[in-house]
Amino acid sequence: MSKLFRAVIMGPPGSGKGTISERIAHSFGLKHLSSGDFVRENIAAKTEAGVLAKTYIKKGLLVPDHVMTRLLLPRLEEMTKYSWLLDGFPRTLAQAEALNSACDLDVAINLNIPLETLKERLQHRWIHPPSGRVYNMCFNPPHVQGKDDITGEPLIQQEDDRPEALVARLRHYKDVAKPVIDFYKAKGILYTFSDTETDRIWPNISTLLSTKISTIQSDARCASTH
Ligand SMILES: Nc1ncnc2c1ncn2[C@@H]1O[C@H](COP(=O)(O)OP(=O)(O)OP(=O)(O)O)[C@@H](O)[C@H]1O
Numbered sequence: 109m110s111k112l113f114r115a116v117i118m119g120p121p122g123s124g125k126g127t128i129s130e131r132i133a134h135s136f137g138l139k140h141l142s143s144g145d146f147v148r149e150n151i152a153a154k155t156e157a158g159v160l161a162k163t164y165i166k167k168g169l170l171v172p173d174h175v176m177t178r179l180l181l182p183r184l185e186e187m188t189k190y191s192w193l194l195d196g197f198p199r200t201l202a203q204a205e206a207l208n209s210a211c212d213l214d215v216a217i218n219l220n221i222p223l224e225t226l227k228e229r230l231q232h233r234w235i236h237p238p239s240g241r242v243y244n245m246c247f248n249p250p251h252v253q254g255k256d257d258i259t260g261e262p263l264i265q266q267e268d269d270r271p272e273a274l275v276a277r278l279r280h281y282k283d284v285a286k287p288v289i290d291f292y293k294a295k296g297i298l299y300t301f302s303d304t305e306t307d308r309i310w311p312n313i314s315t316l317l318s319t320k321i322s323t324i325q326s327d328a329r330c331a332s333t334h
């Protein structure tokens with residue numbers, strides 16, 4: 109059996125994690141696990157973690173590490189037979205250490221996108237909350253303005269995507285993300301991509317993953333023949 113491939117994708121709000129995760133899932137057959145989707149599911153299901161998480165999200169805060177880890181790790185245990193890409197977790201060093209004790213990662217993708225680009229993108233970001241599907245009036249508009257392509261349900265703009273809310277989010281992101289980036293750099297699995305366009309970053313990420321995944325599969329074949 110070929111060895112499984114596990115990766116995380118990190119980056120500030122609006123950096124393209126969700127957009128690139130969908131392309132990776134589609135191109136490489138990895139499961140796209142989004143911490144934001146897991147949070148929304150728990151909120152919709154009114155689980156204990158969901159009810160607690162909602163109080164933080166309403167204030168534009170991150171969910172506390174112990175709540176997020178308790179919410180996420182059981183979901184990863186359901187995925188032991190799959191290769192996956194984790195989007196939106198870890199966001200703190202405590203989360204990265206909790207994940208590290210649960211499983212080994214092959215790649216940590218880090219998106220380094222300029223502030224002005226993030227502001228521009230988030231001003232035009234519309235989402236369909238029940239599915240987490242993401243649109244952008246400039247980059248990938250819905251077929252019908254304001255409506256989700258699949259369900260026709262209304263799209264919304266997130267409160268904390270407003271430019272004035274973004275500066276605070278970005279400052280907080282930088283403070284909590286640096287130890288995580290250093291953690292993966294020290295493990296030798298960090299790959300950082302800097303550009304203003306996803307379509308220019310995508311070929312480089314695709315090449316990296318093609319190389320990494322084929323290397324893992326050939327190693328697994330060698331191991332199984334010895
Ligand atoms: N790893 C995490 N740790 C703590 N809170 C999280 C984590 N992942 C998601 N959340 C909480 O869930 C909310 C929704 O997550 P989601 O990733 O969908 O939105 P977001 O953080 O605004 O993402 P984006 O980076 O696309 O702007 C976040 O704002 C945050 O409060």
Ligand SMILES: Nc1nc2c(ncn2[C@@H]2O[C@H](COP(=O)(O)OP(=O)(O)O)[C@@H](O)[C@H]2O)c(=O)[nH]1
Nearest residue numbers: 122123124125126127229233243244247305306
């Ligand atoms: N103009 C433009 N918008 C983009 C690009 N890549 C992603 N977007 C849009 O920018 C917003 C943020 O992307 P998203 O994947 O949600 O980023 P995330 O917050 O890191 O998950 C969304 O509306 C995307 O559709 C790009 O290269 N150019």
